Amino acid sequence: MRAIELFAGAGGLGMGISEAGFKPARIVEWDRWCCDTIRENRAAGVASVAKWPKPIEGDIRDIDFSGFEGKMELVSGGPPCQPFSLGGKHRAHDDERDMWSEAVRVVREVRPKAFVFENVKGLTRASFATYLSYIVHQLSHPEIKRRRGEDWSDHMARLERHHTSGAHRTDGLEYNVVYRVLNAADYGVPQRRERVVFVGFRNDLGIEWAFPRETHSLDALLWEQCHSGDYWDRHKVAKRHRPDLRLHRRGLSLLEAPAELPWRTVRDAIGDLPDPERDPIAAARRHNHRFQPGARSYVGHTGSPLDEPAKTLKAGVHGVPGGENMLCYPDGSVRYFTVRESARLQTFPDSYRMHGSWSECMRQLGNAVPVKLAKVVAENVARHLREAA
Structure with missing residues (x-):
């Protein structure tokens, strides 16, 4: 066709x-x-x-x-x-x-x-x-x-x-x-x-x-995180490092595992990539995977939690909107997503290279389907x- x-x-x-x-x-x-x-x-x-x-x-x-x-x-x-x-x-x-x-x-x-x-x-x-x-x-x-x-x-x-x-x-x-x-x-x-x-x-x-x-749902993700623990086991997160979900009302209210697959999270998407800030040499071996400094969190711009689906990536009217294009670690620290990480969040294959500067590549990805x-x-x-x- x-x-x-x-x-x-x-x-x-x-x-x-x-x-x-x-x-x-x-x-x-x-x-x-x-x-x-x-x-x-x-x-x-x-x-x-x-x-x-x-x-x-x-x-x-x-x-x-x-x-x-x-x-x-x-x-x-x-x-x-x-x-x-x-x-x-x-x-x-x-x-x-x-x-x-x-x-x-x-x-x-x-x-x-x-x-x-x-x-x-x-x-x-x-x-x-x-x-x-x-x-x-x-x-x-x-x-x-x-x-x-x-x-x-x-x-x-x-x-x-x-x-x-x-x-x-x-x-x-x-x-x-x-x-x-x-x-x-x-x-x-x-x-x-x-x-x-x-x-x-x-x-x-x-x-x-x-x-x-x-085909996927939030409740299925919450079941794996709050009940079965399958999400944390899959990512080999030790129990002492798992968040306290005892007060998560929606998750704890679930009585049985939903039929859908769990929502995919930021960790699911980029967890196997080398950290571009802590291991820049290994990160540089990947296309478009370089650390971008300058990320900061402020009211209304707090980044995407690691164990949830990312917030909507945006192109921005005047440059890249940092709050929507940042990763937020469990300890509250933040950094910008790399172009490769953003491409994964948009489900582009790793072989696909974005052309241009970091801000230009992020603009393209922010506008993409x-x-x-x-x-x-x-x-x-x-x-x-x-x-x-």
Whole structure:
């Protein structure tokens, strides 16, 4: 099955989709550093990207996709999310970085069997509710284009009238669209990272679809930590070094082991890596695994505890936000995650090298989709497309 990847970033979403069995025919990304990262790993033969086409480095608004009409099973991507990010300025449709209209244009030109788009959880805030509905209506009816000079709210009204008229059921390009906020930790990613994911199937395929069920849970982790002790045994943590969990009400209230797998923690993800501060020579043998000085804890920025999934890694508006990108040891000391550790928290393989300075690499990772989360969704989409063929 063939795919087109838009707004590829550092490659997380595209890698997960490739691992699910899709073969990208075109990769588009405007950021030079992200393109350098993809080019470097492609040239190095890293699995999942080795057979990718060369990324097109440029503005998507200048690229014509009509030559792919009817030839692609999937279009995917993460339209720039700054207009909706909790760390941004919340300008939404007034922000020139809002690329949702371009994502819809590509769907209109390519007419894929399905699409997968993702964005930040902030898009689902109450203040953006009307615009979120506008996005869903555009994705559902991509041929109802916005007219020159037409305000987005007027376009929204036309889309609503078209949707309720019934005419769309027999004529034109239409997609059945669902969206949901997914917590990556619920699917085996060692990070509490919530993203809103949009999935649409072309209406003529008659596909019925729902998001994959969660496979991991906090309660399963608490059972292993508070009851069975399996978590501490697995990491060979002596009883005298284990935290006192006798006051953990949720953990102690559990009466039996949950059916799900436990949430993966920071220790699960990076516990086998050499400490970059205490053993810099061994750490230097790993790609992108160098100690970064200057970390400090302050109110609201206390780092990610070692024995929980990491907090959401963030790109930051003005440099790297230290509180979200720090490791917090059980004794309360903190340090910045290395690029390699951050890549593991985003489930990139160790062979994947990030290109650029520490802050630039962390920006790329802060904007990325966890590879594992992308793969889980894409595998489910791929299975339904095969069954409908």
